[in-house]
Amino acid sequence: MEIGTKEGWREYVDAIYDRPVPVTVDELREMSFGERAMYKDARARYAQAGAFVKTPQYNTVRRATRERITANKFRQVGKLGVILSGAPGQGKTTTLLQIGKEHELRRRQTSHPAAAKGNIPVVYVAVPAQCTAKALMGEFARFLGLPAHPRRTYGELMDTVANALRRCSTELILIDDVHHLDLRYRQNIEASDMLKQLSERCGGTFVYAGIDVEETGLLSGTREGQIRKRFEVHTAEPYRILDDEERSDWGDLLLAIEDSLCLLKQQKGAILAAALDLHRLSNGEIGVLKDMLQIAAIRAIEDGVEELDIGEFPRKVAQLQKRAAAQLVG
Structure with a gap:
């Protein structure tokens, strides 16, 4: 699958x-x-x-995500999000997927417009290793089934993906393996900036999950203020x-x-x-x-x-x- x-x-x-x-x-x-x-x-x-075992960690992250989905419906800029960080083996990806699954099923069961025919309430993308902004945008295009011709510029891909997410009423965007965006490398900085730009343009709520995200630079330096003010960070730890x-x-x-x-x-x-x-x-x-x-x-x-x-x-x-x-x- x-x-x-x-x-x-x-x-x-x-x-x-x-x-x-x-x-x-x-x-x-x-x-x-x-x-x-x-x-x-x-x-x-x-x-x-x-x-699926609903751990206290899962319940906390799910609640934080639901609150931000509701809040973001009425925000034009500065969308709020959630970051799930921690060492390997702490159930981060499982938590991310289950939150997305429950959200989509809830939208279907309540006949919410986001789950109407042709819409895509939840998008899941895993960040590839050594990722450029254009390559990461290509992962969004692949999920959505959009043509991603090699000659397309980054700007064209951004317009296509952002417009598709809005048209499909996407509410929740799950970004896994965000630790691959190690900001010690310039191409990853560009990919990180792309996610911020896409967040402002598509209207959905972003939830990041990755290994020791605090060590990637995403939550430090010039980006720390913006990210920490808008994203609630949850650290998955051993029991x-x-x-x-x-x-x-x-x-x-x-x-x-x-x-x-x-x-x-x-x-x-x-x-x-x-x-x-x-x-x-x-x-x-x-x-x-x-x-x-x-x-x-x-x-x-x-x-x-x-x-x-x-x-x-x-x-x-x-x-x-x-x-x-x-x-x-x-």
Whole structure:
């Protein structure tokens, strides 16, 4: 699925992954080989793509985005936006995509004019590495399905894209991998300036996501004042478990992921017994945690045990500690 085009984005928004109907272990055994394989794939698909975990971070960024979409409807200049920054593995892209998906579905469900036939309420663009302003404009043209002839000037592309975004009533523009706009390089400065210019001309709300955006120069130097005044910056950080509230948030995350795995013999809440070990193994990073648990669930399904091996996680912690101790001695 190529979400960098309007057709791919629409496919992503339209995709529905229903939770597989629970069956008993005996009912699973009675299935044919093909039926079991299909049921296994359905559970893996649901865990990967159908069960989005609405973390406190997600709720905060979603609210900030909605507020700015509303405010920008009445602003002629100085459009407001949101920046989501952080280290890899903190769920930034997942958050960005889900915010866009929910916005478009909400517009459809309420028969909003932005979702009328022919309109494109949400646009998603990933910034290519070593990006020029014209190349980035070409990514917008590609999403919108506009002709981007090589001989077209930057100004012509800007006019074409900005006019198309207005005609299509685009309200939300998602810019991923914005860390590629490292302003130590002149071509990236031009691309950054292009986004600002496009924001003023198209009327939509821009949401940026990238790795350690603060280190790119986008939020420093002469641009810092403009960007920080107009964009609310949110930093995606690993989960901490230093107090009761943080431990509660971590437990809620574990329970949500546990539920998404659809293991037939997994007792609800059993995962909490390994909460501390899972935090040590993942360093509180949601991406690492989800990958670890989904692989463990696939193993449990393949082996037929249909529940997580809770004892596996403290053993892994002990192995890590032993390895770390050996490195210190060495």
